[in-house]
Amino acid sequence: MARAVSTRRKAGYTIAAWIIGLAIFFPILWTIVTSFKTEAEAISSPPSFMFFQWTTENYSTVMERSNYFRHFWNSVVISLGSTVLGLIIAIPAAWSMAFVPAKHTKNVLMWMLSTKMLPPVGVLIPIYLIFRDVGLLDTKTGLVIVLTLINLPIIVWMLYTYFKEIPGEILEASRMDGASLRDEIIYVLTPMAVPGIASTLLLNVILAWNEAFWTLNLTAAKAAPLTAFIASYSSPEGLFYAKLSAASTMAIAPILILGWFSQKQLVRGLTFGAVK
């Protein structure tokens, strides 16, 4: 008897959860579906959800017409470039804070985080003017520099929490066995740290890919990543729903897939360890 009630209850929860889940996901699903319609079909009234002539012509049109791949490539270079550069700067810093903590380590960490709290608009004007004067406006290099700096605190912090979990005794043991600092890092620490570094990389690529303040303000045509490319689709092109949908689907698909793998790291990375 108790079993039957709990099954019925489970069914109730299941139905409620699926309805809400699908409702939240619906705008994305609708965008994907619309991207396979013809323009006429996309604005037909009443709209059709499934039973229309599926076509991929929008994808080829978007790619032909708008240099889609250049913007895609810009996004790849900017998000990967800023993340890798950030990791190169952050790994030594996080390593030393985790394994050779000094009196001020905690303060340094907190101070690094506090730089993340600076609202971008508070420093937009000087950065814009400096970039204009040194010719970094609308360049990939400029954006890589800015995104590296704004994500550096998160990268250091995430790596620190991962490195903290590596037992220090192992390092001591290897030191006793005569390993040099270099050997210690290459042969002992790196293999144990790779999972943490990978998660940090993943989360930061996602954050950099979707960053839409600096990418919109510091680029024009040349270095514009997908965020800025899509913004240029606001009216009148935005009213071509099918093409807008195809461009949007291509812009979000890679990150949607990466994101689903990074759910756990998301909590850790974005709450700075305050929620476990």
Add this chain to the structure above:
Amino acid sequence: MATQHSRSAARIMISPAVLLLLAWMIVPLALTIYFSLLRYNLLMPGTERFVGFLNYRLFYENPAFWTAMLNTLLLVGGVLIVTVVGGILLAILLDQPIWGQGIVRILVIAPFFVMPTVSALVWKNMFMNPVSGLFAEFSKAVGLQPFDFLTHAPLASIIGIVSWQWLPFATLILLTAIQSLDSEQMEAAEMDGASPLSRFWYITLPHLSRAITVVILIQTIFLLSVFAEILVTTNGGPGVASTNLTYLVYARSLLNFDVGGGSAGGVVAIILANIVAIFLMRMIGKNLDA
């Protein structure tokens, strides 16, 4: 035991990150404060001069500034209410036994990974458009007049779009927190005859209080800087009806070329963010000790 050697090595390894962040923080910040005390217009190069707090006074006397301040608070507050309340309810639901829980979780989290410009454009054109958007279709189907969301309720519409983007974040963090709740305590309360509502009120909610605070503080930091959603949907309009502080500074400095006035707005934004940041840092700092 850290040796003298490893300690100095550590200092060398940490310095690039520290120096870069120090430069990133101090140089633009000092320049913003400096610019905010100048009359500085990009269209009139060479006429810069020191004007003291004039920019702040002009900002203060400009009704658009107060509208932008109010809009900023409404935007942050509105999104926080929707995402925290919605996030708690959703987290509790997702914590129940459900068939296909992993898939539902993925569906719920998805909006967080959509870039802001895409979600703004999709909502604006395919849902809120008064002629051919889905909401208009729905209104027509049930015999109502289609509503022009972005013209007649621009700020509320933007709150809706931004809430959709941030609900997954709140849900995910609150779900993580709920799952660390001791189930024995729940069962004991249930055996003692506590109703579901009182169990929620006296056990779940206090357990979540810390996570809720973290969600509120972190979201506030990001929500104070909402920009792309406004740029793409309304350009801050009609008039300044959906202009927040971030957008106002952008419009002032990069559209009207008034660097001095824009910088004054930037300084106000920094002060506003710092008030929140102080509380957030204190919470994170406490956790670091534990």
